[in-house]
Amino acid sequence: MARPERSERGRPQRRRGMGRRKVCRFCADKGMLIDHKDGRMLASFLTERGKIIPARVTGTCARHQRHLTNAIKQARTLAMVPYQTVYPQ
């Protein structure tokens, strides 16, 4: 399990809003690997337009977001995921 009390470093502060705390999917599931060949998995971290979704939205931790970004950029070279999507299709 990841460290649950990460907010301990700052002053104790109640979380705003009612949403559940986001968990990095790669930390939660060790079997889930970041691979530039896995276009389907990478596509789930892209918007419809093909932009990379920020970590603050997906909850991915900094380390995994870094690996993910690299993998997406490699996958774009290989046309596994799009650079952009043009509307209307």
Add this chain to the structure above:
Amino acid sequence: MADRRYETLLLIHPEQGDAGCKDLIGRVRGLIEGQGAAISQVQEWGVRELAYTIGRQRRAYHVLFEYRATPAALAEIERNLKLMEPVLRHLSVRQGENAPPAAARFAQAADAPAPRPVREADEPVAEGGETAPMAEGEGV
């Protein structure tokens, strides 16, 4: 010079046909082995849809090579791949020494159903993270 683990994914022009692709794969195999590299795995993914068109092609024949080579050998392999006209794209990536070999699941077409591990609600991480800071705040 120590050799390293690499993987190279090739996109081959689909108009080569099956025989042309096999022929090209044989040539690339010869190229890699000619550099003194040891091929551990070759995966042929077949013709797959591309996310965007490359050279007016919507699809390409995908082949994955896994091998051990020296960095100098890789440079030579890359140089030769660039010269091969039917190769639309190629990307060589260094693999970790302990990384598992490329899983066959990537060979499936992107639209085929594949088991994807979705785990969100089966671990009470969220509750733990929420109650802990609150309890601490009351203590201070």
